[in-house]
Amino acid sequence: MGNKPDILLVEDEPAIREMVQFSLGRAGLQVREAEDVKTAQALLADNLPDLLLLDWMLPGMSGMDFARRLKREEYTRALPIIMLTARSDENDRVGGLDAGVDDYVVKPFSPRELAARIRAVLRRTRPDEAEGPLKAGELELDPLTHRATVRGNALEMGPTEFRLLRFFMSHSDRVYSRGQLLDKVWGQNAFVEDRTVDVHILRLRKALGIYGCDRMVQTVRGAGYRFSAKD
Ligand code: CA
Numbered sequence: 549m550g551n552k553p554d555i556l557l558v559e560d561e562p563a564i565r566e567m568v569q570f571s572l573g574r575a576g577l578q579v580r581e582a583e584d585v586k587t588a589q590a591l592l593a594d595n596l597p598d599l600l601l602l603d604w605m606l607p608g609m610s611g612m613d614f615a616r617r618l619k620r621e622e623y624t625r626a627l628p629i630i631m632l633t634a635r636s637d638e639n640d641r642v643g644g645l646d647a648g649v650d651d652y653v654v655k656p657f658s659p660r661e662l663a664a665r666i667r668a669v670l671r672r673t674r675p676d677e678a679e680g681p682l683k684a685g686e687l688e689l690d691p692l693t694h695r696a697t698v699r700g701n702a703l704e705m706g707p708t709e710f711r712l713l714r715f716f717m718s719h720s721d722r723v724y725s726r727g728q729l730l731d732k733v734w735g736q737n738a739f740v741e742d743r744t745v746d747v748h749i750l751r752l753r754k755a756l757g758i759y760g761c762d763r764m765v766q767t768v769r770g771a772g773y774r775f776s777a778k779d
Contacts, residue, residue, distance in 0.1 A: 552578040553670055553694065554707040556597040558588045558614070559632065560606050564655075568601065571659030577666065585609040592624060593740060595708045599666060599673075604633040619648040623735045628673040630665060632657075682717040684777035687761050689717050698759035705755040708733070708748050713756075716765065716775030725772035749773060 555577050559565050562583075569579045580597065582588035585608055588600075600618070602611040611631060618624040628650045650669045653662055681690040689696045689710075696703040696713060705713070715733050724732070726742040734740050753762040766774045 552576055553599065553666075554595070554597040555579045555599050555601055555666065556582065556588065556591055557601045558582045558585065558606065558611065559601075559603040560584060561603075564603075564632075567659070568662065572663060572666070575659070575663035577663065585614045588614070592618075592627075595706060596624070596627065596734065598707060599628045599630065599670060601630050601632060601662075601666070604631055615649050623740070626673075626735065628669045630669060682714065684717050684720060684764060684775070685761070686759070687717070687756070687764065687777070689714055696755075698756075698761055701759060703755050703758070705752065706748075709752040709755055712748055712752055716773075720775045720777065723768045723771050723774045729773065745773075 555572060557565060557568050557579055559568070559581070560583050565581050565583070569581060572579050580591055582591055584606055591597075602615055604611045606614070615629050615631065618627060618629065629648075630651045630653055631649050632655060633652055634655050650673065651665055653665055681688055681692075683689075686698050687696065688698075691714060694710065696705065696710065712729070712733050715729070719732075726745040729745050730740060730742070734744075749765060753765050756762040756764065764775055764777055766776060768774050
């Protein structure tokens with residue numbers, strides 16, 4: 549995985565999933581797929597995406613009800629949501645905006661329109677990425693381009709590792725417990741356990757290790773983790 553914006557698509561029609569996967573892939577976005585709410589929840593717990601693309605009409609729980617639930621949960625409250633709707637749902641859209649959905653795209657949509665809407669929502673919902681690049685020794689992270697580099701070499705990591713690194717680099721030389729990191733990086737939530745932090749710390753160290761920067765992520769026994777560029 550690279551540092552492309554990570555989109556989770558929840559859609560029960562395979563043909564639409566395939567089309568979205570293909571066209572957004574070409575537009576430089578990374579797409580994970582779920583065919584129903586249950587699968588989507590498992591994927592959300594594993595890794596929070598940058599944006600959720602949610603079909604209105606799903607088997608079991610409807611996309612709209614799922615969106616309402618996500619907006620109530622602390623963990624997913626800030627997750628941007630674009631609903632995919634049919635024309636006939638048009639009258640219900642006002643209710644959706646009340647539920648905190650960020651935008652709607654009406655089927656059938658053009659791949660270009662969809663990509664443009666996604667980018668617009670990401671720009672609006674990630675104002676923190678307007679901050680300048682962060683530096684720690686030879687490691688650099690640019691929130692705007694979503695790239696982490698060492699001496700100009702791009703590091704490969706997942707979106708959660710990227711968020712974790714961004715938090716660390718803007719809060720270096722301080723110790724954070726697993727619980728604090730969950731709050732700061734994942735948001736307080738019901739799905740994620742403390743050991744999830746360890747898993748992502750491991751992945752982050754592995755990504756940094758290629759250029760010898762893994763020791764910047766330090767384990768503080770009995771306390772948690774600290775990021776430091778000092779030896
Ligand atoms: Ca559907």
